[in-house]
Amino acid sequence: MRFTTRLLTTAVIASAFAAPAMAEGTLDKIKSSGVIVLGHRDASIPFSYLANDPTKPIGYSHDLQLKVVEAVKKQLKMPNLQVRYNLVTSQTRIPLVQNGTVDLECGSTTNNLERQKQVAFSVGIFEIGTRLLTAKTSGIKDFPDLKGKNVVTTAGTTSERLLKAMNAEKQMGMNIISAKDHGESFLMLESGRAVAFMMDDALLYGEMAKAKNPGNWVVTGKPQSFEIYGCMMRKEDPAFKKVVDDALKATFKSGEVNKIYSKWFMAPVPPKGLNLNFPMSDEFKSLVAKPTDKSAEEM
Amino acid sequence: MNYNWDWNIFFKSTGIGSEIYLDWFVSGLGWTIAVALVAWIIALLLGSVLGVMRTLPGKALPAIATGYVELFRNVPLLVQLFMWYFVVPDYLPEPLQTWFKQDLNPATSAYVSVVVCLALFTAARVCEQVRTGIQALPKGQSAAALAVGFSIGQTYRHVLLPQAFRIIIPPLTSEFLNIFKNSSVASLIGLMELLAQTKQTAEFSANIFEAFTLATVIYFVLNMSLMALMNLVEKKVRIPGMMGGAK
Amino acid sequence: MIRFNNVHKWFKDLHVLNGIDLQVAQGEVVVVCGPSGSGKSTMIRTVNQLESINEGEIWVDGKNVADPKTDLNALRAEVGFVFQHFNLYPHLSVLDNITLSPIKVKGMDKAAADKQAVALLERVGLAHKKDAFPAQLSGGQQQRVAIARGLAMEPRVMLFDEPTSALDPEMIGEVLKVMKDLAESGMTMMVVTHEMGFAREVADRVVFIDHGKIVEQAPPEEFFKNPQHERAQQFLRQLLTPMS
Numbered sequence A: 001m002r003f004t005t006r007l008l009t010t011a012v013i014a015s016a017f018a019a020p021a022m023a024e025g026t027l028d029k030i031k032s033s034g035v036i037v038l039g040h041r042d043a044s045i046p047f048s049y050l051a052n053d054p055t056k057p058i059g060y061s062h063d064l065q066l067k068v069v070e071a072v073k074k075q076l077k078m079p080n081l082q083v084r085y086n087l088v089t090s091q092t093r094i095p096l097v098q099n100g101t102v103d104l105e106c107g108s109t110t111n112n113l114e115r116q117k118q119v120a121f122s123v124g125i126f127e128i129g130t131r132l133l134t135a136k137t138s139g140i141k142d143f144p145d146l147k148g149k150n151v152v153t154t155a156g157t158t159s160e161r162l163l164k165a166m167n168a169e170k171q172m173g174m175n176i177i178s179a180k181d182h183g184e185s186f187l188m189l190e191s192g193r194a195v196a197f198m199m200d201d202a203l204l205y206g207e208m209a210k211a212k213n214p215g216n217w218v219v220t221g222k223p224q225s226f227e228i229y230g231c232m233m234r235k236e237d238p239a240f241k242k243v244v245d246d247a248l249k250a251t252f253k254s255g256e257v258n259k260i261y262s263k264w265f266m267a268p269v270p271p272k273g274l275n276l277n278f279p280m281s282d283e284f285k286s287l288v289a290k291p292t293d294k295s296a297e298e299m
Numbered sequence B: 001m002n003y004n005w006d007w008n009i010f011f012k013s014t015g016i017g018s019e020i021y022l023d024w025f026v027s028g029l030g031w032t033i034a035v036a037l038v039a040w041i042i043a044l045l046l047g048s049v050l051g052v053m054r055t056l057p058g059k060a061l062p063a064i065a066t067g068y069v070e071l072f073r074n075v076p077l078l079v080q081l082f083m084w085y086f087v088v089p090d091y092l093p094e095p096l097q098t099w100f101k102q103d104l105n106p107a108t109s110a111y112v113s114v115v116v117c118l119a120l121f122t123a124a125r126v127c128e129q130v131r132t133g134i135q136a137l138p139k140g141q142s143a144a145a146l147a148v149g150f151s152i153g154q155t156y157r158h159v160l161l162p163q164a165f166r167i168i169i170p171p172l173t174s175e176f177l178n179i180f181k182n183s184s185v186a187s188l189i190g191l192m193e194l195l196a197q198t199k200q201t202a203e204f205s206a207n208i209f210e211a212f213t214l215a216t217v218i219y220f221v222l223n224m225s226l227m228a229l230m231n232l233v234e235k236k237v238r239i240p241g242m243m244g245g246a247k
Numbered sequence C: 001m002i003r004f005n006n007v008h009k010w011f012k013d014l015h016v017l018n019g020i021d022l023q024v025a026q027g028e029v030v031v032v033c034g035p036s037g038s039g040k041s042t043m044i045r046t047v048n049q050l051e052s053i054n055e056g057e058i059w060v061d062g063k064n065v066a067d068p069k070t071d072l073n074a075l076r077a078e079v080g081f082v083f084q085h086f087n088l089y090p091h092l093s094v095l096d097n098i099t100l101s102p103i104k105v106k107g108m109d110k111a112a113a114d115k116q117a118v119a120l121l122e123r124v125g126l127a128h129k130k131d132a133f134p135a136q137l138s139g140g141q142q143q144r145v146a147i148a149r150g151l152a153m154e155p156r157v158m159l160f161d162e163p164t165s166a167l168d169p170e171m172i173g174e175v176l177k178v179m180k181d182l183a184e185s186g187m188t189m190m191v192v193t194h195e196m197g198f199a200r201e202v203a204d205r206v207v208f209i210d211h212g213k214i215v216e217q218a219p220p221e222e223f224f225k226n227p228q229h230e231r232a233q234q235f236l237r238q239l240l241t242p243m244s
């Protein structure tokens, strides 16, 4: 209740005061303030998260975000441009971008049509498939095996929507548990409350790497959807969007993206030195070859 | 702010079956009420028993009740919820454990956990209110009741509790409202009550402000109705001749 | 009817009752007086065990009240008690105040209890107030209801602890009148009071207590005319001197 009231107040205040700031483009704003504000997550491993330094995020998406910062510095001829970090959550990320608090958010945000009504997306920076994590001994190979079973997914994700829609359409009689975050979803799986955990494959690999016995678990099933992650910025700001997109495209084209990918998905990452062992998918490879700012549903 | 307002969002399809977003809010409100009301009834009964125990003569019973209150008041609600949902079921005997964790519908097992959690947590708070109410009564009341031959039980039942409850209606009202607010912890173990449905709507539709605005309005109206209900109760049991009822 | 045998009681270090010996015969009216803090209330409350005792025995109607085997609830039902501060149940009407214990303790049916209550209210002159609530009555009226409440259990003994000392002077008379009628009906009564007029007129015996000890007991004429003990003389002098 208190939380919702606060959110509402934020909404009212934001709509009253933030509007004038939008009259100018993001580049002008950065230029006049000398600061670019980057939105980041606290636990989207290995995309954008806090590990050893609580003031500075790390991760795959964050490395790409820094590429954009370099490009902005060059474009504005401001080598001493300051970077300020602003932590966002799945609930605050969109409003904070809209009201001008955050200039660029790179994390694990899926580009979809609903969100495109509120914000603009960069070209895709990652592509995932929604799949299943299950015990090797569970006998579950694919989605049809889930009939009548307890299945967990994380609340508010596309997987939740897909799973619920699948359940309704195909009358599979699944009991769907919506856990509050990925860690809790995995706990539901581990404690036997659910036989499978549906989520973005990259995140499933992350959870698996954290498990007591990673060898007991397997990612399986035909992807039910592909989703493209993008960086978020304010709508109707073509100048800034061009700088962002060009910087990302250049990173893709030069092949530098492969190095960054390997660093985060094929090698041990902080804080625990886990290796996700998640090779680049064919879908993502073609996205790198042909960058786009469309959502997966539009393609 | 270039936010894209869309108040029609509640009447739009969620993309799941034929549901619209408003259906989610209705079902969320239903769970919120089902959790809060059942937990409240248990909390009121258990809290009254504990509150009476704290005022009884002797050592053992008051000590047990005091221990209960200290334990349940000082452990954060969220920790208690996770205990009831993740830890306690693991200590059930085997067939029961599998039944609770796997055979039972997950919404039902989450519901049971959250009701138990909120009931026991709130009982500790009700206990303190009931104890204060009883102790606020003049000593002569229990003496007068005992003097006509009432047992301790009858003294509480007919003389002390009817007065104590009248005194504590205002603080009990706020505990009653609190249990509705606290019921939102259920969203953390996957029970789709009002807050969970609100967050889900916000995520799925990206119409965050509309979703939280509607939730705020619903919580507000709920709060006001409960307060009106309790005012009615207070008026109904007001003792004639006493200024402002039992104050 | 009531017999104290060498009764002692301590509140922690305070020796409140210091060897009380006293007998009250059936139908007798005994007035207890003494300085403030001398232990009068404590003594009268031990009769129905609202206060426990540490040593000695108290017999009421042939039962030893300090014996753990004695059914205290049954005993208390036979001993009416009237408090200084009335202690009516504020949440119940006058009628319900009176009928509650006959119904709940004795199992009397509601109609019979109501009938009895109305009769008792007539006796104390308050039949017209049966539906009022305690907070709507004056102190004197409340105390009369309290007496009716005590009588509703048809007790064999009535105990009074300063029944008029919380009342405005103009209300004292109405309560004393009810008590006098009760005494005349043959009730065994033990009354802690400083109303010496009442003692003189109604009591069979006056008991003077000081520092937890009975230092003098005598029929009222004797006690008032010729007190033996120095403390009693002093007490009476103070009582008869108009208050400044």
Ligand SMILES: Nc1ncnc2c1ncn2[C@@H]1O[C@H](COP(=O)(O)OP(=O)(O)OP(=O)(O)O)[C@@H](O)[C@H]1O
Residues within 6 Å of the ligand: C011, C014, C016, C034, C035, C036, C037, C038, C039, C040, C041, C042, C043
């Ligand atoms: N529950 C108690 N705990 C401790 N001390 C008490 C308690 N009740 C009474 N006393 C003390 O015992 C003594 C006797 O008290 P009691 O009430 O019997 O006196 P009293 O003769 O009735 O006096 P008064 O005329 O003022 O009513 C007093 O000193 C009083 O302070």
Ligand SMILES: [Mg+2]
Residues within 6 Å of the ligand: C040, C041, C042, C161, C162
């Ligand atoms: Mg006294």
